[in-house]
Amino acid sequence: MPTRDIAVARTVAALREAVAAWRGRQERVGLVPTMGALHRGHLALVEAAHRQCQRVVASLFVNPKQFGPREDFTAYPRDEAADLAKFRQGGVDLVFAPTVAEMYPGGFATTVQVGGIGDALEGAHRPGHFDGVATVVSKLLLQCLPDAAYFGEKDYQQLLVVRRMARDLDIPVRIEGVPTVREPDGLALSSRNVYLSPEERQVAPSLYRVLNDTAAAIGAAPASIATNLDKGLAALRQAGFVPDYLELRDAADLSPMSALDHPARLLTAALLGRTRLIDNIPVMPR
Numbered sequence: 001m002p003t004r005d006i007a008v009a010r011t012v013a014a015l016r017e018a019v020a021a022w023r024g025r026q027e028r029v030g031l032v033p034t035m036g037a038l039h040r041g042h043l044a045l046v047e048a049a050h051r052q053c054q055r056v057v058a059s060l061f062v063n064p065k066q067f068g069p070r071e072d073f074t075a076y077p078r079d080e081a082a083d084l085a086k087f088r089q090g091g092v093d094l095v096f097a098p099t100v101a102e103m104y105p106g107g108f109a110t111t112v113q114v115g116g117i118g119d120a121l122e123g124a125h126r127p128g129h130f131d132g133v134a135t136v137v138s139k140l141l142l143q144c145l146p147d148a149a150y151f152g153e154k155d156y157q158q159l160l161v162v163r164r165m166a167r168d169l170d171i172p173v174r175i176e177g178v179p180t181v182r183e184p185d186g187l188a189l190s191s192r193n194v195y196l197s198p199e200e201r202q203v204a205p206s207l208y209r210v211l212n213d214t215a216a217a218i219g220a221a222p223a224s225i226a227t228n229l230d231k232g233l234a235a236l237r238q239a240g241f242v243p244d245y246l247e248l249r250d251a252a253d254l255s256p257m258s259a260l261d262h263p264a265r266l267l268t269a270a271l272l273g274r275t276r277l278i279d280n281i282p283v284m285p286r
């Protein structure tokens with residue numbers, strides 16, 4: 001199955017065969033799930049996997065189940081040849097690139113739903129999104145059965161949803177979080193940044209700036225969390241965003257916080273033109 005010097009498995013059987021051979025040699029296996037359109041953020045996950053594992057599998061699958069009916073599934077950027085070249089440069093041992101029919105054969109009828117953590121924020125604004133994520137990630141974890149799987153903090157809620165799901169279903173895979181990789185101006189790398197017009201690209205880093213300003217204001221006046229979140233929302237609108245939310249949540253389970261008395265996460269999602277951007281940062285109590 002080599003494609004320009006990188007092994008590509010198109011079926012679950014081929015994936016399992018390769019992983020079984022490594023496991024037979026006591027090699028640790030890391031899995032990096034992606035939807036392709038790769039950037040340095042994805043490659044940071046690959047690097048994290050290499051630091052802990054002898055073998056790294058990356059998956060390349062644009063998962064239809066995690067896109068809403070009015071979202072960008074068809075338009076989502078796809079360039080398999082470029083992605084394979086990047087994975088090869090990153091030293092990935094095997095790319096798992098199944099078809100939709102391999103992942104969801106006729107009659108497929110199971111949905112994995114993670115309550116609580118998956119309900120608010122992205123879950124509230126993108127109904128069904130985390131069901132699609134939890135379903136595909138549980139399948140990927142069970143298909144590959146790696147020692148560890150790597151997820152970006154860029155999608156912080158997704159990371160917690162996946163961790164909860166793996167724990168609840170006794171899937172014996174460590175779920176590792178990797179810090180967000182950013183452009184020099186602070187914009188978090190995302191496959192969807194290609195949708196931004198040159199003008200929007202100039203504005204986009206304000207999302208990270210507002211997160212930092214709001215976190216600093218909350219740190220300085222922990223009694224006025226709500227006021228500072230309102231100010232942050234106003235700053236986003238002023239910059240040209242249409243925000244979906246800007247919220248301070250418990251870093252461990254995303255429950256609402258009325259006081260900054262334990263580690264928190266400040267999370268936001270906002271539309272810039274037709275592109276929806278998300279970002280988040282940690283906020284620590286003093």
Ligand code: AMP
Nearest residue numbers: 034035036041151152154155180181189
């Ligand atoms: P995606 O291809 O967008 O589904 O992302 C695949 C993985 O890459 C997810 O675990 C994301 O959280 C992670 N990821 C995406 N962007 C970044 C980034 N800027 N920094 C770190 N990880 C990222």
